Amino acid sequence: MREILALLKPRLWSFKNGSYSRDAKNRKLKGLLFGTVGLLFWAGIFAIFYRVLVYFQGIEGFGDVLARKLMSMVLVTLFSLLIFSSIITSLTKLYLSKDLILVHSMPVSTAKIFLARWFESTIDSSWMVVVYMLPVFLSYGIVYKAGLFFYTMVGLSIIPLCLIASGISAVAVVLVAVILPAGRLRSFFIFLGFVLFLILLMAFRLMRPERLVNPDTFASLILYFKSLEAPGSPFLPTTWIFDGIQAALQGQVGSAVFDLILTWSFAVAAIFVITWISGATYFTGYSKAQTTAGRLFPARGRKKRERTYLLNHLSGAVRAFAVKEIKTFFRDQTQWPQIFLIIALIVIYLYNFSVLPLDKSPIKTVYLQNIFSFLNMGLATFVLTAVAARFVYPAVSMEGEAFWIVRSSPVRIRTLLWIKFCVYYAPLLILTEILIVVSNLLLHVTPFMMVLSVTTVFLMVPGIVSMGVGFGAAYPDFQSENPAQSVTSFGGLLFMILCAGFIATVIVLEAGPVYTVFMAGFRGGSLSTLQWMWLVVSFSLVLLLCILAVIVPMRWGERCLSRND
Amino acid sequence: MIELKNLTKRYGKTLAVNNLNLSVARGEIYGFIGPNGAGKTTTIRIMGGVLAPTEGLVTIDGINMADDPEGVKRRIGFIPDRPFIYEKLTGMEFMRFSADLYGVDERVFRDKAEELLKKFAIFNWADELIESYSHGMKQRLIISSALLHDPTVIIVDEPMVGLDPAAIKMVKNMFRELSRGGMTIFMSTHTLAVAEDICDRIGVIHRGALIATGTTGDLKRDAGVEEADLEEVFLILTEGQQI
Numbered sequence: 001m002r003e004i005l006a007l008l009k010p011r012l013w014s015f016k017n018g019s020y021s022r023d024a025k026n027r028k029l030k031g032l033l034f035g036t037v038g039l040l041f042w043a044g045i046f047a048i049f050y051r052v053l054v055y056f057q058g059i060e061g062f063g064d065v066l067a068r069k070l071m072s073m074v075l076v077t078l079f080s081l082l083i084f085s086s087i088i089t090s091l092t093k094l095y096l097s098k099d100l101i102l103v104h105s106m107p108v109s110t111a112k113i114f115l116a117r118w119f120e121s122t123i124d125s126s127w128m129v130v131v132y133m134l135p136v137f138l139s140y141g142i143v144y145k146a147g148l149f150f151y152t153m154v155g156l157s158i159i160p161l162c163l164i165a166s167g168i169s170a171v172a173v174v175l176v177a178v179i180l181p182a183g184r185l186r187s188f189f190i191f192l193g194f195v196l197f198l199i200l201l202m203a204f205r206l207m208r209p210e211r212l213v214n215p216d217t218f219a220s221l222i223l224y225f226k227s228l229e230a231p232g233s234p235f236l237p238t239t240w241i242f243d244g245i246q247a248a249l250q251g252q253v254g255s256a257v258f259d260l261i262l263t264w265s266f267a268v269a270a271i272f273v274i275t276w277i278s279g280a281t282y283f284t285g286y287s288k289a290q291t292t293a294g295r296l297f298p299a300r301g302r303k304k305r306e307r308t309y310l311l312n313h314l315s316g317a318v319r320a321f322a323v324k325e326i327k328t329f330f331r332d333q334t335q336w337p338q339i340f341l342i343i344a345l346i347v348i349y350l351y352n353f354s355v356l357p358l359d360k361s362p363i364k365t366v367y368l369q370n371i372f373s374f375l376n377m378g379l380a381t382f383v384l385t386a387v388a389a390r391f392v393y394p395a396v397s398m399e400g401e402a403f404w405i406v407r408s409s410p411v412r413i414r415t416l417l418w419i420k421f422c423v424y425y426a427p428l429l430i431l432t433e434i435l436i437v438v439s440n441l442l443l444h445v446t447p448f449m450m451v452l453s454v455t456t457v458f459l460m461v462p463g464i465v466s467m468g469v470g471f472g473a474a475y476p477d478f479q480s481e482n483p484a485q486s487v488t489s490f491g492g493l494l495f496m497i498l499c500a501g502f503i504a505t506v507i508v509l510e511a512g513p514v515y516t517v518f519m520a521g522f523r524g525g526s527l528s529t530l531q532w533m534w535l536v537v538s539f540s541l542v543l544l545l546c547i548l549a550v551i552v553p554m555r556w557g558e559r560c561l562s563r564n565d
Numbered sequence: 566m567i568e569l570k571n572l573t574k575r576y577g578k579t580l581a582v583n584n585l586n587l588s589v590a591r592g593e594i595y596g597f598i599g600p601n602g603a604g605k606t607t608t609i610r611i612m613g614g615v616l617a618p619t620e621g622l623v624t625i626d627g628i629n630m631a632d633d634p635e636g637v638k639r640r641i642g643f644i645p646d647r648p649f650i651y652e653k654l655t656g657m658e659f660m661r662f663s664a665d666l667y668g669v670d671e672r673v674f675r676d677k678a679e680e681l682l683k684k685f686a687i688f689n690w691a692d693e694l695i696e697s698y699s700h701g702m703k704q705r706l707i708i709s710s711a712l713l714h715d716p717t718v719i720i721v722d723e724p725m726v727g728l729d730p731a732a733i734k735m736v737k738n739m740f741r742e743l744s745r746g747g748m749t750i751f752m753s754t755h756t757l758a759v760a761e762d763i764c765d766r767i768g769v770i771h772r773g774a775l776i777a778t779g780t781t782g783d784l785k786r787d788a789g790v791e792e793a794d795l796e797e798v799f800l801i802l803t804e805g806q807q808i
Contacts, residue, residue: 316664316665316666316667316668317665317666317668319665320661320662320663320664320665320666321666323658323661323662323665324651324654324658324662327653327654327658328651328653328654331653331694332653400649401647401649402649402650402651404610404613404615404643404645404649405650405651407613407614407615407616408613408614408615408638408641408643408645409638409666409667410634410635410636410638410639410666410667410668411635411666412634412635562617563617
């Protein structure tokens, strides 16, 4: 135990020493921003669940069944999220962390090293999921007027759930590490995780939950509700926890305690088993993972090699960085699953538009179609912001410790940033325009709305890409083991907040004039001089805002990155 | 060829380089030695344009780094102490990347890159991803790429770290050969035998300031010893700082 605690101390001390670090003065501001945003999300989750549960209570007969089913779904989702998060975290902690060489050189047994890393991984992968699940249980407690016993049960049940999820993930990672070819671990698990996520996402969407609001399917809905009352599998930990919490909610102390003991005994037994398995196999897998990775696709003949010949007409430095950027992006296998994820999101996004029940709405279809089309500009650019947060924002940080090459080369920081801008601008523009044009075609919008949305998005994409590059340059993280995660940092959060502000401002500026033009066309009238002026001023402001969104972040990012020591 | 004037660098309240003045002539090999944390790497990085000084000037080949950083960097071959490079490129692609950055003529690139990679015994690995290279191989690749554009100045931080004895001997011979051809070499090192062996002059940096500079003989005089090797001279000059 002493050794395990000693292995955990560097992490605790690093956390404690954070206030002495170079960027300590920014920590308060960052803490405040993260705290506020986090609290808003927390409150939002609570408000939604509270509202839904109050609504369920008003449905006679089905209300409690629905509330129970909702909790069961929440627990299964929580468990799945914990497993997914634990796989990624335990993989990093057990096989990829930079300090592992030092740790394994110490006179401590493999099982103890494993336990220390696993414990750290469990905390890292669980704390956020647990924090954001608490408002859900709080809302149940308030709506069903539960006592202290319920809240104690929730607290005591979530801990073994985290331990079980993390244990299962760690065993899977440890066993696969022994079997898999060296160096392919990370790619495999990330790929596996995203494939599972995609299957779930697609399956959920293709079930067409919007049919639930259609009265025509009500007969089948009754059958569906009956199926809701079927209990979960008795072999799933989530079932024991669900039964325990439900019993606590109804004041059945004996039954609740029995389920709690069942859960804890399984968790403790699982820890014992994983320690035993890991003691026997962890070091073998770790040694194997130290071997360098072979190329997934071996090099081809020298003459056929240059696929980036299209970039040959560019000038030296521009070509050098453009080719490097593209090659390193596509050769990094951790990027691939995320590209598949984006493709799946596009399919789901467009599928949603194809199944909108506009004809069943009491509002006129033409009116509704164009409102959706207008709001779709905001939605598509929000999707773009999310994609940019994942790919564009970390672009500067991706230079990593090799950033000295840029600094010592005869290329200006400005040139580097504009190359990064250009590399991401073209594909993201195509992506966003595809979303806009196809969804507009599915909505059968007017030509005016089609031109407006295509043009607006065309003007906004450079601004969002520029903000991604600029903020990424202003808040680079060259030491990160996974730069893609830098978007969860202070700069990443700031980037997303300002992008949301930018999108909202453009939409608000255009909303009034567009409504006026649309209604004038709908009624067959013409615009007054004042309305024309409003139109010109609004669109000029949008244009100005889009230009500023390109120039200001790039300049700011350049200035900050040039000063970065 | 290289001139440092009143060079100062502060990291917050820490003074890393303190009013450093130094000049290195064309074709000279200048060794920069000092205890850990003395300011060697900071000075080297400022000279390579990787860091900006708090005060002072770096002039290389008559051009001020602050006025024309790109122009100066085009004349420099910079070799850092730790070989961090783009892991997802192959060795040859990294050479091409460097060639493009430094404007190496397309017609001579292939021959020159192959020649350098063969010289450093990594040609057989040229089409493999850098992530599969050892530390020493990465170091050799960086040295090869730094020489690709025929720089007039080589700035190198700990050149022998990670290299095997054969590569160390080859690098030493190559530095001598390049210096005879007029190339100026500024190197920081902890390997005092290497400094003594190939450097025309040596500077000792201590707590960010240059405390002695000259030939080994000059340093011996400064240290007040006649029969001593560079290690002993170094220990005397930086007395009280060694562990």
